[in-house]
Amino acid sequence: MKEQTSVKSSPATIIIHMLQGALIGLGSVLPGISGGVLSVVFGVYKPIMELLSNPFRHFKTHVPRLLPYILGAAAGFLGVANLLAFFLEKYPAPSVCLFIGLITGMFPSLWEEAGLHGRTKGSIFSTVAAMFLVFTLLIILNTSSITITPNFFWYLFCGFCFSLSIIAPGMSFSTLLMPLGLYTPFVDGLGRLSPDVVLPSGIGALATIVCLSKLVNSLFENYYSFAFHAILGIVIAATVMIIPFDSFRLSVNSCLTNIFFFSAGILITLLMDKMNLS
Secondary structure, three states: OOOOOOOOOOHHHHHHHHHHHHHHHHHHHOOOOOHHHHHHHOOOHHHHHHHHHOHHHHHHHHHHHHHHHHHHHHHHHHHHHHHHHHHHHHOHHHHHHHHHHHHHHHHHHHHHHHOOOOOOHHHHHHHHHHHHHHHHHHHHHHHOOOOOOOOHHHHHHHHHHHHHHHHOOOOOHHHHHHHHOOHHHHHHHHHOOOHHHHHHHHHHHHHHHHHHHHHHHHHHHHOHHHHHHHHHHHHHHHHHHOOOHHHHHHOHHHHHHHHHHHHHHHHHHHHHHHOOOO
16 A cells, blocks of 8 residues: 555446545544545555645645545535445344454555554554554544533534544544434434524534644654554554454354355455556
8 A cells, every 4th residue: 555656547446446545534423433544554544644734726636636545525425324234233243353354454554554664662652542543532422321412512512523533544433422412413414405404514514624634644754664664553443442352252143144255354355456556
């Protein structure tokens, strides 16, 4: 998953990138999946952050490359989500295992890319520290049982969480909103294009992107190894947290099915990497 130096792509590559964008869009809205993590594993997280932090400077160089991902993400978020949501509802464990396989298959490339500018003890520490922090946060959120009444302020918070799930890989906004009882009204409001939900969440999302994207991009420019290794820790923790452990213990058939889809996800990423499509 190396940086591409040219925006020219074959039709097959464009289709693959649109499919990857669709997965990013799906991961942004579906419970337990992080669009930010998928943007990392598909190699577009850094250019997305560069574009968001300085759109005028990077428009000509980044938009042509990212356009297939943007179109795919829009389709995944708005259109295909219902289809995949059906599979996640009907076959939750195998579907999640497929995503985990995709992420696992990309990890060697992520590790290689994280070390492009060297690897130090500080880099390894940032990985471990990020893993610990994310594990702690997600465990607290998963074990808490707070319920609140949605209003303008809380939908601002929903927009913040949504953007955070893109800027900070692994921070699935569904994981943040579900313990508060905000996930269902937020997604339902977006689906109905309700102004009461779209307006405040849009303001929250835009403000978050403006404030945090420049910070993240600055970290990459000045502390590349430290920042990217921290993201690796986030990806590992977020991925471990969505493993459906209970379904592996349910039955032999359930366990084998999960292993099959997990392996299929790894195989898909290996084939994409071999074809230089990842």
